[in-house]
Amino acid sequence: MAEQGDFLHVVTTDNLSDRRIALGRALMWGSAGLLALVALAQTAQQIGYADMGFSNWRPTLYAYVFWAICLCWGQVLVRGERGKRVLFVLPAALFVISMVVFPLLFGLVIAFSDWNLSSPTGRTFNGLDNLRQMWNDSFYWNAMANMVRYTLAIIVEYAIAFGLALLLNSQIRARKFFRVAFLMPLMLSPVAVSWMIGKSMMEIRFGPIARLARELGWASPSFFGSPEMARFTIMVMDAWTYIPFMMIMILAGLQAIPKDIQEAAKVDGARSWRGFWEVTFPLMLPVSITVILIRIIFKLKLADIIINVTAGGPGGATDSVTSFIFREYRDRSNVGYGTLLAMVYLVLIVIAITIVMKLTDRWARPRY
């Protein structure tokens, strides 16, 4: 990622007294010590060493928050002007680290254990049992394959979104109305969408879509009967929600293309179709890649619609990885196995995204 924005270069002379620096150091280390003390005390109680009367881990949380505040404050005290600059990034960094890195490490521990939250025995290590179970879990691999299928549907979504963006970018009346109308699906919550479309409009007896299908000659429409059809329906509903998202980003890209380039192409005799393929489309390549990447990232989180419309049915055919783990937890309340599945999913995603980004980077680099 390239550096962007112009940097401010400010030279200030800080007159930091020794007392101020000492106070800052004391704050940082003192609060860290307090945090360690509280955490130790709680751990001692947890392993049954001594009863301190804690009912939960809240005290450690409070000590952690206190330490974080003291750390930010101490930075300013000790480092003066430079500390004030660090203060811009530090809160967000601390927040993300404590909310992501720590749970991820914790998740790694859970992933290799058998832990039923409702059972009194608590967590027991079971080594690689979860991995072995995952290897033989055909439902999980089916969900993985589904994710690939769902992701491939993005190509069609992209084509539709590009077409709509081109239409919106052309000379039309009532553009504002169409823009608002096209944006609407994105605003609706997937849960409401799954009822509105999946449960009521696709109802076999009197839903309007089923009625329309009958009018068009499909004698007994069933949208969730066969695995293929159910998967297709899920894809359509998800596409319906997210096409506006792609469309708007592509539209922004189209509007950023200087008009004179297209005019020059027209003067050079490029008819509309060739003008699109040889001028507009190549210019849109970077935007397209960004849009598709973001869409893939959103697609990998797909779960709400599946959970609420088909609950993975028929027979787990429509499951995405997320919805599968959700049901796995709901049915057996086993945290360990679910976490392992999620971790493996994360690793696969990171590998896949890295490869895709490297490839597109090489492919889309401008060649002059």
Add this chain to the structure above:
Amino acid sequence: MSQQIFHDSPEDLAHKVKWFSGRLAVYSVLILWAIICLFPIYWTITTSFKMAPDVMRGSLIPFWDYTPKWLGWKSLGLSPDTIWAESTVRNEFLKRFYNSVITSLSASALAVFLGSLAAYGLSRFSYRFGFMRNSDISFFFLSQLILPPVVLALPFLVLYKSLALLDTRIGLILLYTLTVLPIVIWIMRDQFAGIPKELEEAALVDGLSIWGAFATIVMPIALPGMVAAFILSLVLTWNEYFFAALLTSTHANTLPVMVASQTGSQGISWWSMAALSFAAILPLIAIGIVLERYIIKGMAAGAVK
């Protein structure tokens, strides 16, 4: 009558026909897609005013096909004759609604606050935390987008249980902030990069501190971007279902969880389900119509570099 001297040649007329048919095609595609986008919303509104036979018959147009009844809204306690009476369903609905409002508003506000500070810092100063330079820090923040929520969900379930944060609004707010933070940073970085640094330099020369310059000079200029980021986070957090379904049970349920729990039960009638769904999406429809400009701005910020 003499022949008109200046007239359209047959070729030009053919051109006109072509132009008209092109227009016709464009508008019919646009209108078709507008119907595809809007019909489900229309269907939900009208269904909430239907009675059982109207649903069976598949009537579409109120007053023409069927006479609207307040049935669906009555079951929510929101129809004209029940609005003043005590209603447990309405209290339940309002509680969920209130939860949704609180969580989404505070999560978005927190994310915009943390995110714009970080984005400003990253676009103005060069940092060095250990081996991490500015671009690494930016990448660290943005890479959180890739993280699927499932990976965090179960560890958080266990952590929140031991922290007694399960089924609390604060727990949800923290998680929601985390999910929208990368998007906010992305949008805001773009915003700040577009503001010339000379503005701050002038302010610094005039004796403002760096935080003073940020608060009084830069923030007002970047305000539209912040609003865009805020609205976009609001949409995402309002609609969030996965974490809410896992981490809340009775007290901190948000609206999507309530809608989903009603969908599951078979006995629920269509008209009340339609009323509930519509009530759940109404705030966002309003936001979409009124603040469409900002949403588009927010999404466009990332696309065009």
